[in-house]
Amino acid sequence: MSLAVLRSRALAGMAAPVVNVEVHLANGLPAFTIVGLPDAEVREAKDRVRAALQNSGFTIPPRRITVNLAPADLPKESGRFDLPIALGILAASQQLPADQLARYEFAGELSLSGELRPVRGALAMTLAMHRDGDGGARAFVLPLSNADEAALVTDAAIYPARTLLEVCAHFAHGAGKLRLARHQGQALPAPVDYPDFAEVKGQQSAKRALEVAAAGTHSVLLIGPPGAGKSMLASRFPALLPPMSDDEALESAAVQSLSGGFSPQRWRRRPFRSPHHTASSVALVGGGNLPRPGEVSLAHHGVLFLDELPEFDRRVLEVLREPLESGQITISRAAHQADFPARFQLIAAMNPCPCGWLGHPSGKCRCTPELAQRYQGRISGPLLDRIDIQFTVAAMPAESIGAQADGESSAMVAARVAQAHALQLARQGKPNQRLAPGDIDRYCRPDAAGDRLLRAAMQQLHWSARAYHRVLKVARTIADLAGANEVAAGHIAEAIQYRRALRDG
Known part of the structure; x- marks a missing residue:
């Protein structure tokens, strides 16, 4: 038999479509050709595969070798196809029995000595195989370094190997005891404790605002002078969020896997991404010739913290508008496009003026009102309109700085947040922040007094319809934390206060 067909997978955004690795041996002058839209890494596979086969004791057939990676219109990248190409050559030249190969999928980069090196996206590929319905019919042969990651997919049959020889055996x-053992996965570590809210002295109003944000997955902008505790509060915010569900944990881990940055020690840990303000728009939302996820996707089901928000390039900040609304990002290229999830929770922080001391009791600010307004104006109205909670973090009084922290612990606040979150899921199947306009009319309708108060605030502050709806959603979350069935005037009043920190409208 001069033809062998094996299965592997490519990466196209979060999808991992099946790739058939077809190896054909034909008469003619010896040659090694790879077709099927391979990139440079894949084209170089012929040299890695040839050396790995020779150093593993196999013979390279002196024939014309053609490798087709189908479908031909799907871009192929990385060295993950080295292993199936090598096995295909051995099967097509009858150096390896081919009767069992159809029951497996293969991925792995080969060193020149025949060792298997880890590849990106092992979890994403395994998850795609499982969701395609192939998880029960096929097993996955992967490098040993990827085994723990891939085994996070429940019931997936993972067979790790260190070398090409182990896979061939x-x-x-009649290999007997030389057969690969199915990987059982390692015991996952307990979630690492986050920094505790109790360590933050004072700032009870800011803590309350973050509790509301965590309960309804609302976005937050913290405004205050240097040293007020904005970054300290933000770093402790993930500890307030509800525990990740199995689906959320898998989706988050799969995105991390695409960038090669996931480890089992991060399992069920909410991502906390904090890019520097010099980050480009590609770094923030993803991109490249073969698109990879950016910070908004790496923060999926977690927190994206943008410190010194006005210092970001305005064009960079504007790319946040779509994912904040839709929860996903689509990166389009001439030949293809890639979709990445981006259901993150935005926590941003900024100073109120260029020097940072506007409104500070010390009176150190020397910025003119026009200069402060220009600084705040670096954040566009459309972006600001999409941030649910905008809260001022006041400077710490001198007598409070040396006092002992006496606030509630993160666990105590998280218990209330989890209760409110569960209430939202039972009522509408999703957090309040994701309510559509029709859902808002159904679940967030205030009582008569609350409706009058909200309409008066909308007219006085010149809010948009989007701001009106976001205040209603925040008020619904405040009511959920209080265990109230109806949104009352008190809930509306608190929600209104969370949109008056920076500018009206």
């Missing part, structure tokens, strides 16, 4: 007839 698994399929050789």
Whole structure:
């Protein structure tokens, strides 16, 4: 038999479509050709595969070798196709039995000595195989370094290997004890404790605002002078969020896997991404010739913290508008496009003026009103309109700085947040922040007094319809924390206060 067909997977955004690795041996002058829209890394596979086969004791057939990676219109990248190409050559030249290969999928980069090196996206590929319905019919052969990551997919059959020889011995007839063992996965570590809210002295109003934000997954902008505790509060915010569900944990881990940055020690840990203000728009939302996820996707089901918000390039900040609304990002290229999830929670922080001391009791600010307004104006109205909670973090009084922290612990606040979150899921199947306009009319309708108060605030502050709806959603969350069935005037009043920190409108 001069033809062998094996299965592997490519990466296209969060999808991992099946790739058939077809190896054909033909008469003619010896040659090694790879077709099927391979990139430079894949084209270089012929040199890695040839050396790995020779150093593993196999013979390279002196024939014309053609490798087709189908479908031909799907871009192929990285060295993950080295292993199936090598096995295909051995099967097509009858150096390896081919009768069992159809029951497996393969991915792994080969060193020149035949060792298997880890690849990106192992979890994403395994998750795609499982969701395609192939998880029960096929097993995945992967490098040992990727085994723990891939085994996070429940019931997936993972067979790790260290070298090409171990994989070949698994399929050789009469291999006996040389067969690969199914990977059982390692015991996952307990979630690492986050920094505790109790360590933050004072700032009870800011803590309350973050509690509301965590309960309804609302976005937050913290405004205050240097040293007020904005970054300290933000770093402790993930500890307030509800525990990740199995689906959320898998989705978050799969995105991390695409960038090669996931480890089992991060399992069920909410991502906390804090890019520097010099980050480009591509770094923030993702991109590249073969698109990879950016910070908004790496923060999926977690927190994206943007410190010194006005210092970001305005064009960079504007790319946040779509994912804040839709929860996903689509990166389009001439030949293809890639979709990445971006259901993150935005926590941003900024100073109120260029020097940072506007409104500070010390009176150190020397910025003119026009200069402060220009500084705040670096954040566009459309972006600001999409941030649910905008809260001023006041400077710490001198007598409070040396006092002992006496606030509630993160666990105490998180218990209330989890209760309110569960209430939202039972009522509408999603957090309040994700309510559509029709859902708002159904679940967030205030009582008569609350409706009058909200309409008066909208007219006085010149809010948009989007701001009106976001205040209603925040008020619904405040009511959920209080265990109230109806949104009352008190809930509306508190929600209104959370949109008056920076500018009206």
